[in-house]
Amino acid sequence: MEQKIFTVTENLPLTAAVYRMRLRGDTTDVQCPGRFVNLRIDGLYLRRPLSVCDAEGDCLTLIYKTVGEGTERMSRMAPGTRLDLLTGLGNGYTTEKSGPTPCLVGGGVGVPPLYLLCRRLRAEGKRPTVVLGFGRADEVFYAQEFRALGAEVVVTTADGSCGIRGFVTAALEGRTFSYIYACGPEPMLRAVYEQTACGGQYSFEERMGCGFGACMGCTCRTKYGNKRICRDGPVLEKEEIVW
Amino acid sequence: MVDTSVTLSGWRIDNPVIPASGTFGFGYEFAELYDINCLGSLAIKGTTAEPRFGNPTPRIADCPSGMLNAVGLQNPGVREVRERELPRLAAYFRKKVVANVSGFSVGEYEKTVEALSGEEQIGLFEINISCPNVHGGGMAFGTDPAAAAAVTEAVRRVTDKLVYIKLSPNVTDITEIARACEAAGADGLSLINTLLGMRIDLRTRRPVLANRTGGLSGPAVYPIALRMVYDVYAAVKIPIIGMGGVSSARDVIEMMLAGATAVEVGAANLVDPYVCRDIVEALPTEMERYGIRKLSEIIGGAH
Ligand SMILES: Cc1cc2nc3c(=O)[nH]c(=O)nc-3n(C[C@H](O)[C@H](O)[C@H](O)COP(=O)(O)OP(=O)(O)OC[C@H]3O[C@@H](n4cnc5c(N)ncnc54)[C@H](O)[C@@H]3O)c2cc1C
Ligand SMILES: Cc1cc2nc3c(=O)[nH]c(=O)nc-3n(C[C@H](O)[C@H](O)[C@H](O)COP(=O)(O)O)c2cc1C
Ligand code: FES
Numbered sequence: 017m018e019q020k021i022f023t024v025t026e027n028l029p030l031t032a033a034v035y036r037m038r039l040r041g042d043t044t045d046v047q048c049p050g051r052f053v054n055l056r057i058d059g060l061y062l063r064r065p066l067s068v069c070d071a072e073g074d075c076l077t078l079i080y081k082t083v084g085e086g087t088e089r090m091s092r093m094a095p096g097t098r099l100d101l102l103t104g105l106g107n108g109y110t111t112e113k114s115g116p117t118p119c120l121v122g123g124g125v126g127v128p129p130l131y132l133l134c135r136r137l138r139a140e141g142k143r144p145t146v147v148l149g150f151g152r153a154d155e156v157f158y159a160q161e162f163r164a165l166g167a168e169v170v171v172t173t174a175d176g177s178c179g180i181r182g183f184v185t186a187a188l189e190g191r192t193f194s195y196i197y198a199c200g201p202e203p204m205l206r207a208v209y210e211q212t213a214c215g216g217q218y219s220f221e222e223r224m225g226c227g228f229g230a231c232m233g234c235t236c237r238t239k240y241g242n243k244r245i246c247r248d249g250p251v252l253e254k255e256e257i258v259w
Numbered sequence: 260m261v262d263t264s265v266t267l268s269g270w271r272i273d274n275p276v277i278p279a280s281g282t283f284g285f286g287y288e289f290a291e292l293y294d295i296n297c298l299g300s301l302a303i304k305g306t307t308a309e310p311r312f313g314n315p316t317p318r319i320a321d322c323p324s325g326m327l328n329a330v331g332l333q334n335p336g337v338r339e340v341r342e343r344e345l346p347r348l349a350a351y352f353r354k355k356v357v358a359n360v361s362g363f364s365v366g367e368y369e370k371t372v373e374a375l376s377g378e379e380q381i382g383l384f385e386i387n388i389s390c391p392n393v394h395g396g397g398m399a400f401g402t403d404p405a406a407a408a409a410v411t412e413a414v415r416r417v418t419d420k421l422v423y424i425k426l427s428p429n430v431t432d433i434t435e436i437a438r439a440c441e442a443a444g445a446d447g448l449s450l451i452n453t454l455l456g457m458r459i460d461l462r463t464r465r466p467v468l469a470n471r472t473g474g475l476s477g478p479a480v481y482p483i484a485l486r487m488v489y490d491v492y493a494a495v496k497i498p499i500i501g502m503g504g505v506s507s508a509r510d511v512i513e514m515m516l517a518g519a520t521a522v523e524v525g526a527a528n529l530v531d532p533y534v535c536r537d538i539v540e541a542l543p544t545e546m547e548r549y550g551i552r553k554l555s556e557i558i559g560g561a562h
Contacts (some may be wrong), residue, residue, distance in 0.1 A: 017291065020531065056530065061477055062321040063530055086321075101533070202343070223317040223467075224527035225328060230284045232304070232333045235312070235320040241347070242312060 017104050017228050018045055022076060024097040025092075030079065030157040034125070035091050036069075037078045043071040045104030047110075049133035050199075050251050053078070054227035056100040057086050063102065064090075065227050065246070067199070067219075068137070079128040079157070105227050107249050109133050109217050113188055115194025116142055119209050120167075121184050121252035123149040123200025127158055129219060131165075133197055138165050145170065147187045149204065153178035185211050196254070206259055216254045220245050260547045262553045265299070265520050267498055268421050268446040270355070270382050272299035272521065275511060275554065276539050279502050279525035280305050280359035280385065280425075285344045286538040289528070290351040293536045295537025302357035302523060303340070303348075305387050308373070309365045310336035320458045325504070327456050328527055329470035332361050337374045345380050355382030359425070362400075365413045379399075385500070386414055389427030389452035395524065401427035401452070404439035411443035417486040423500060425449035426491075430478075433487050434494035447498040449523070450485045450491060478504045478525040485517050492559050494519025507533060508541035512549060514559040523555075 020040035029035050046053060046068045053076070054063040064086040070077040082088050093099075109129075114137060118131045127148055137144045146167045150156045150177040152175050162169045171179030180186050184200075185207045196216030198208045205218050222245040225233035229247030236245055238256040243249055263274040280302040289295050303514055313333030320327040321551025335344065348356070358381045362368035388410055390402035400406045407424065407501040414422050424440040426433055428451040434495070437448055453474025458467040466472070484503025492499060505511060514522050527534045540552070551557055 017288070017532070019292075058319060061324055061526075062319070062326055063529060069440065223319045223320040224280075225326065226288075226532070228532065229288045230282075230532075231282055231319070231328065231529050232313065232330045233328060235333055236316070236320075237312070 017102055020103050021100055022101050024093050024095050024099065026095060027073070027093055029091075031115045032157050034079060034081045034157055037080065037093070038092065039076045039078070039099065040074050040131070041076060041101070043074060045074050046071045046076060048108035050108035050129050050137055051104060052104040052227070053077045054224070054248065055090075055103055057089050059089065060086050062225065063227060065105070065224050067129035070132050070133060072125030079125065081125045098141050102227060105246060107246065107248065109197055109219070109251050111136055111140060113195055113215065114142055114197075117193055118142060118144050118195040118197060119151070119188070119193035120144055120146045120187070121196060121198040121200070121204075122147070122185055123204040126198075126204070126219070129199050130197065131158065131161065134162055134165050134167050137165065143167070145193065147172065147184045150178070151175065151186035184208065188212060209254065209257065216253060217251045218257060220252060221250065222246075261543045262550065263542050263546070264553070265543035265555045267383060267520055267557075269501070272354070272382075274299045274514065274539055274542060275519070275521040276535055276542070277302055277357060277500070277521055277523045278389070278528055280357070281328075282350050282525040282528045285348050286346070286352055288441065289532060292532055295352055296354060297375075297536055297539045298354070300354055300357055300382055300523060301352065302385060303344070304334050305331060305332050305361040306334050306337050306340045306371060307361050308337055308370045310334065310339065313314050317467060317469055317512050318473070320467040320473065322456070322458065322475060322477070325475055325479035326529070327458060327468060327473035329468045329473035331470065337371045340380065340420065340459035341375055341515070345378060349380055353363045356380055357383055357385050359385045359387055361387045362410075365409055368410050368487070369413050370416050376420060381420060383423055383446070384414065384418060385423045385425050385449050386410060387425045387452065389425055389429070392438050401436065402430050404435050407436050408439040408443035411440045411462050415444040417506060421446040423447040423449050425452055427452050428483060428487055428503070429455050437491045437495050439499045441495045441497050444495060445497060446492060447500065447520075449500040449502065451480070451487055451503045454480055454483065477502065478506055479506045481510065485514060488514060488519050489517040489561065493562060507510055508538050508545040511538060511542065512545060512557065515554065515557050518559040518562070520555075520558050
């Protein structure tokens, strides 16, 4: 973990409620996909955790949904705003076990961390399928960006207004993959876990106090004992998950 | 050169800055960031006789100028603390620690303190009779003078080490509990633990915390903590470790003027992991600014 100052270079809406923020700063310890940063926001006491969506050169990309005070304040930040970030948090995904044809499954704001992961997998010559689940057509983001990486992209929407109607699991039916990488709301993670036979890595969320392992605010049970989502996670191996 | 050292019932520490129990783990996360030997001491996570998972999540909620926690004393149990955590910590931290102990019965407090009493690494026991986040026990001991005295006496009997009792602010008159602990043989007092609070999620219309209520800490509680330290200082003769919202060197000085001999820093570590180091570094400059040569001379200076 390190504490670093980043400068906002871009902050634009992707949909009505989802924004992409680009920041300039030292990205050396955010290069691992699935890791997160913890942002200090003026006027709020606790930091807010956000997954690294992409990190290249001195550019860090975050994608966030406005759900409350903190993310709403973020959406009003102009380029040039300086932000205090704790970086290099969490364990992140690993690509060793992916096999040749992994499937990346993201729901809503679980999509962002899969982007850097997908880029890594493509760089390693793997052929990932990316399943992106949203509520409605106007909530869909990043399908094009994943396609541009050379991945097969399947979009699902709950109301059928874009792609396959239903949840992400509808896109998994009848298909086999070498590995699963998932990030999204817990019911989605569980449905994917139950529907797929192969191994995988699942990224979890919990309300955080510190984000770096000091407060025991984010503990969950696993088959290998208690783990702190922020430090021992957020990515858990399929075989250790306890629902 | 200014002198930042203070003495807690005969235990001299280089400076009064001590990370508070539950906000510093067992020190490792911070040892990765800076040399934690700059601290006066550090308080370990509240330890109980048996391992505890703690409360269900969410355990944390943000608040104006502070936070709620309902961790519920998650800890690996006294055996693991003695055999694994303390030896691991010794590799990073040369100084003695504050061993924070919790319990659900007088017997459990005794058992845990006894199990740790032989450890050279422990400078003093901080007996938490004030945790608001566990049901049955915890805070109950801290809200009744007779129960507080009973825990104090019991622990006093089983250890030769210093015994400080950590008081709850969730009472009508904290000085009454403080006096009861002093009369029962406490070497000193720690205050305050967190104030019972809650938040409700507007979307779900349910409390944010799974435990429904949690303990408020951070800058929001600072004036309350300061007032309680001030009142308790006037009521007892034993030393006080003051805490609640401390986030800067000036807060430390103010807390000492109210009557604290040393100061713990809690929630601030979670949002600014370097805060304790920064306070230690800023103390000499702030002391000079306010004409203080020897920090220990200002204790209770506001009375
Ligand atoms: C490791 C990790 C990575 C994350 N990555 C992203 C990301 O890439 N993009 C993104 O948009 N969000 C992400 N989140 C969720 C994000 O942290 C929360 O949405 C944010 O903290 C809300 O802050 P707020 O002040 O806007 O809302 P608040 O006012 O704090 O809360 C508003 C609502 O958001 C919900 N909420 C608050 N905090 C969390 C949380 N930690 N997890 C789940 N729900 C929460 C509450 O239930 C509440 O209804 C991540 C969370 C974690 C733990
Ligand atoms: C996440 C968290 C966990 C805590 N755990 C303990 C504990 O195990 N034992 C204890 O005596 N106090 C515990 N406390 C209380 C603190 O030690 C301290 O008394 C209180 O937070 C007030 O200080 P602050 O405002 O600086 O945080 C905890 C506080 C927080 C925020
Ligand atoms: S959020 Fe503090 S330990 Fe995970």
